[in-house]
Amino acid sequence: MDDIKAIDINNWPTQIEGLNYDYNKYQEWRQMAATTFKPFFPTGRFPFTPEERKEFLARMPFMAGTVFCPYESTAALVQAMDKVGYDIVCLCALRMWSYRNTYELIVDYKEDFIYDRMKEAPGRIIGVAGYSPNHIPESIDWIRNAVQNWGFQMVFAHPITFGLAVNDKKMYPLYGLCNELKIAVSMQVGHSAEPLPSWVGHPMLIDEVVMDFPDLKINLSHTGYPWRTEWADMLWKHPNVYGDIAAYMPSGLDKETLDFINSGVGREKVMWGSNGFGLARGKMEIMKMEGWKPQTKANLLRNNAIKFLGLDLPLYKPPKEAK
Helix, strand or coil: CCCCCEEEEEECHHHECCCCCCHHHCHHHHHHHHCCCCCCCCCCCCCCCHHHHHHHHHHCHHHCCECCECECCHHHHHHHHHHHCEEEEEEECCEEECCCCCCCEEEECCHHHHHHHHHHCCCCEEEEEECCCCCHHHHHHHHHHHHHHHCCCEEEECHHHHCCCCCCHHHHHHHHHHHHHCCEEEEECCCCCCCCCCHHHCHHHHHHHHHHCCCCCEEEEHHHCCCHHHHHHHHHHCCCEEEECCCCCHHHCCHHHHHHHCCCCHHHHEECCCCCCCHHHHHHHHHCCCCCCHHHHHHHHHHHHHHHHCCCCCCCCCCCCCC
8 A cells, every 4th residue: 555646636836836825824824723713723823933943842842844844845845745655746825815814815825935835846746726615707817827827626715714615606707717617616615614604614515516516526625524424425325526634634534434435335436635744644544444355455545635636646446355
């Protein structure tokens, strides 16, 4: 199993130095550091200065190579990919909105930064454009340019931070454009770990979208928690709906979700995404998962992403199990 070349379906450009994004600037992130992410950030701050990162890594060395302590260059990321065994990492131009505080984009990763990283590592980074339902004409322009001129292959949306459900009318321009361009769309469903809306994140709301766009490939990212059964139902029900476990290590998932991933349906529909939390640990946990079929591990790490994105890459076929 060590020779599975993984595909990370959900990562961020802050995985590489250069954006200088300071999570501590926004109240949403500061509150998260003091609540849902407190075990990682006992000081109540995200490490940002060189001194903070040095102290942080002294306590938690496994956080090296994450979005909190990123790689110094694209070359360093690729070197880590080669060491751990990754073929491709998808970098997403995330847009997130401050729903109650500053009423602005608190995350606005740009496509051109990702494109520059793609040029530095041809064939190893897939560009994923972003979408802001508060800037629809601009979003359409930057997505069309990224896909048609720069070779981006997917769009990532985060509607819940805007207080919108996936079937909101402000999301439909995105679905129509992706359907026209014949590219996939990925979006976070489930709760928000930040103090942002969760009630709009119910995964079953994708039903309406799928019936309107039956040929559009859709990834329901982040497991749909706490509606994981409903998330699994959407993957089972709709041929072009996939899901990923980004933001969760396998060891942090409940037994029902783990059993679904290893089931006949889940094995064909669930993908791995690091969410910028490190390439090595998640892959290691998947490969060591007891009770999972080898085909489950191969599909989760690689094959399902190839099918979802329509990549011209070979599928991994596990060796036959000894009888």
